[in-house]
Amino acid sequence: xxxxxxxxxxxxxxxxxxxxxxxxxxxxxxxxxxxxxxxxxxxxxxxxxxxxxxxxxxxxxxxxxxxxxxxxxxxxxxxxxxxxxxxxxxxxxxxxxxxxxxxxxxxxxxxxxxxxxxxxxxxxxxx
Numbered sequence: 001x002x003x004x005x006x007x008x009x010x011x012x013x014x015x016x017x018x019x020x021x022x023x024x025x026x027x028x029x030x031x032x033x034x035x036x037x038x039x040x041x042x043x044x045x046x047x048x049x050x051x052x053x054x055x056x057x058x059x060x061x062x063x064x065x066x067x068x069x070x071x072x073x074x075x076x077x078x079x080x081x082x083x084x085x086x087x088x089x090x091x092x093x094x095x096x097x098x099x100x101x102x103x104x105x106x107x108x109x110x111x112x113x114x115x116x117x118x119x120x121x122x123x124x125x126x127x
Contacts, residue, residue, distance in 0.1 A: 004063045007052050013044040015070050015085050027058040073100055080111045 018024045034050045035043065055062050067075070068082050074090035086104055088097040 004066065005061065006064070007055060007062060009064050011044055011047050011051065011064065012067070012070075013042075013047060015065065015087060017065075023058045023060055027054050027060045030054050030057070080108055 018028070031043075031047060031050060031054060034046050034054075035041070038046045038049060051062060054060070068079070069084045070087075071083050071085070072087040072089060086101070088100050091097045091100055
């Protein structure tokens with residue numbers, strides 16, 4: 001989106017990247033501890049409730065990654081020229097996750113083979 005540092009955005013916790021620093025570890029520890037204030041809620045919900053407070057307390061900058069670079073089973077974006085990561089966190093059961101992600105990997109291999117044959121003007125995936 002327009003401003004990746006806008007803490008008023010709703011987070012998608014499917015992919016996280018953090019620099020291993022003491023303040024980052026403290027941020028994550030406090031986020032984890034905040035679950036007791038929101039019993040039964042998903043970590044993504046808890047993050048949205050405490051992100052302003054914890055970012056200020058720990059001096060941590062939160063940056064949201066544009067979703068055009070991320071994809072998953074629940075909200076698929078299938079442009080392999082932009083995708084950096086693909087997750088299956090909404091699929092229940094390791095066997096089903098592996099089956100689905102194996103299919104995505106197979107499609108990526110077909111895409112790369114087609115791109116090699118036709119160049120970068122080939123179409124996005126068909127999966």
